[in-house]
Amino acid sequence: MSARWARAALSAYRLGGAAAYPLAGPYVRWRASKGKEDRERSRERYGVASRPRPEGPLIWVHAASVGETIAIVPLVENILAFGVNIVLTTGTVTSAKVVQERLGEGVIHQYVPLDLKPAISRFLNHWQPDLAIIAESEIWPMTILELGARHVPQVLVNGRLSDRSFSAWKMRPNIAEALFENLAHVVAQSEADGERFRALGARPVSVSGNLKVDTPPPPVDERALQSLKRQIGERPTWGAVSTHEGEEIMAAEIHATLRKRHSGLLTIIVPRHPDRGEALAEQMSSMGLNVVCRSKGERITADTDIFLGDTIGEMGLFLRLTEIAFVGRSLTLQGGQNPLEPAMLETAVLAGRNVQNFREAYQRLIEAGGAKLVRDRNMLAGAVNFLLSNEAARYDMMAAGTTTVEQMRGALAHTLKSLEPYIQPLIVKSRLKGAGDR
Known part of the structure; x- marks a missing residue:
């Protein structure tokens, strides 16, 4: 033309x-x-x-x-x-x-x-x-x-x-x-x-x-954070954040598998679009899982399996409740979501391989040891299991991610x-x- x-x-x-x-x-x-x-x-x-x-x-x-x-x-x-x-x-x-x-x-x-x-x-x-x-x-x-x-x-x-x-x-x-x-x-x-x-x-x-590196960590309501931490206690946790269709159920299935190995496991799922929360809660409940929705103000109890973060503007709260986070739109869809917020909050980052929209950030994190890409659900389950079982490896990933973000500013x-x-x-x-x- x-x-x-x-x-x-x-x-x-x-x-x-x-x-x-x-x-x-x-x-x-x-x-x-x-x-x-x-x-x-x-x-x-x-x-x-x-x-x-x-x-x-x-x-x-x-x-x-x-x-x-x-x-x-x-x-x-x-x-x-x-x-x-x-x-x-x-x-x-x-x-x-x-x-x-x-x-x-x-x-x-x-x-x-x-x-x-x-x-x-x-x-x-x-x-x-x-x-x-x-x-x-x-x-x-x-x-x-x-x-x-x-x-x-x-x-x-x-x-x-x-x-x-x-x-x-x-x-x-x-x-x-x-x-x-x-x-x-x-x-x-x-x-x-x-x-x-x-x-x-x-x-x-x-x-x-990337200007996103120079932003402060996502804010948090300290009272809400301390309340949720008391409810969770010493239970092991992992999160699946900024998830898209298919990834939430995948995370729930991984929870059902890993809770047999990690007693008291709590999985935190934060969908990218919180308006899907009600439907997701119904799906997960039909799987025999006990689901608590943040939007309803429900308390996390000893038998809670899934804490569903179906609210807007509370990513800083959810990320501070775990040391392991799978970042979505990377297994069932292409493009990925921003891994920098989890990394700056000292969280070990996992993601699928479809992270083209944040290629440089993931490259830097992976090279430093702050993030790991997984091929499919089984590989994600294995990575979560490894990090839950190996405190030293988990802490190394967390520290590497935070250091990398500082170097990228x-x-x-x-x-x-x-x-x-x-x-x-x-x-x-x-x-x-x-x-x-x-």
């Missing part, structure tokens, strides 16, 4: 988006019915602002979901310290809660507008950002094109391209180049990601490391340095405005 045809295709995308705009209502209402949209703020998805724009320079920061939001909180806090206003958009209800909990009124939160021209134009007309900072792999063609048409600098931070995304873009190289040429800078997570962005036409590209400083040419003029402008107001 030539460059001319690529631009024609993007123009068609723009027109198609405008034509599809009237059909967006049913889609948003359907998501709201599933609890995936905030009904009271659904107009924000059409670009209708629910807050006034503050005077002075303003940066638009976007993070898609919970993981990306947590990763950019330290970055946002650093920018806010310079006195520049931020409108922070996210795409999910849970990520909105994270923004409220961790940043409060320090930022203006809005739900990200749909990637359709009328919605994006309305959003940009109101907020008039001086700079757009996009986290990870959120490549929305209409948003990028509209920002480019308005000459708003766009910087992709913590940039990552999965194997699937890179393959898809490689099949449309001219479209990729026509989009990525609008990015003023790409700050990639790894050298591999950096090379992929360069291959698709992005310039300039720098490498920072520094992405925040690198990212701030890359952003400096774009943020510094806004800092000066904000200070001049403040002096003028006095």
Whole structure:
């Protein structure tokens, strides 16, 4: 496809988006019915602002979901310290809660507008950002094109391209180049990601490391933690966290096998999507297991087999209850989930082999001895059994993981340095405005 045809295709995308705009209502209402949209703020998805724009320079920061939001909180806090206003958009209800909990009124939160021209134009007309900072792999063609048409600098931070995304873009190289040429800078997570962005036409590209490494450990309610520890007592535990369909039942089956060898074993299962909790509890109960659900406030007793972590925002609590964690979306699905939080909380990390989305983090952890990949359920059961039986080996893995995370830190400083040419003029402008107001 030539460059001319690529631009024609993007123009068609723009027109198609405008034509599809009237059909967006049913889609948003359907998501709201599933609890995936905030009904009271659904107009924000059409670009209708629910807050006034503050005077002075303003940066638009976007993070898609919970993981990306947590990763950019330290970055946002650093920018806010310079006195520049931020409108922070996210795409999910849970990520909105994270923004409220961790940043409060320090930022203006809005739900990200749909990637359709009328919605994006309305959003940009109101907020008039001086700079757009996009986290990870959120490549929305209409948003990028509209920002480019308005000459708003766009910087992709913590940039990552999965194997699937890179393959898809490689099949449309001219479209990729026509989009990525609008990015003023790409700050990639790894050298591999950096090379992929360069291959698709992005310039300039720098490498920072993963911002998720520079986040503090996930928070915990100390009273809840101590209460649960008293309920568990001296029982051996292991966890399966950020799990997806098939992995929870696999963990329950492993529990049924290992409890014969490890008296009093408690298995902690934390599904990636807590709304599946009720169905999972029923399935596990039908297997003859005693299941306690965190969402119901049920107590862990001596005969509890499974503690189901079916709540939002309590990963820090669940990880602090065990020294062994299988990280999901790595056996039954591909891509993997973030192993850094378990590692920084001194947890021995296990995962399946499908961890492409966190390849570098797993490579570093595996090389240092802080993580181990398993082939299937039987190999996972064997690894859990080994770590439960061998305290020294378990402690070595825990220590190696924590040390590796410490060695990987520094992405925040690198990212701030890359952003400096774009943020510094806004800092000066904000200070001049403040002096003028006095």
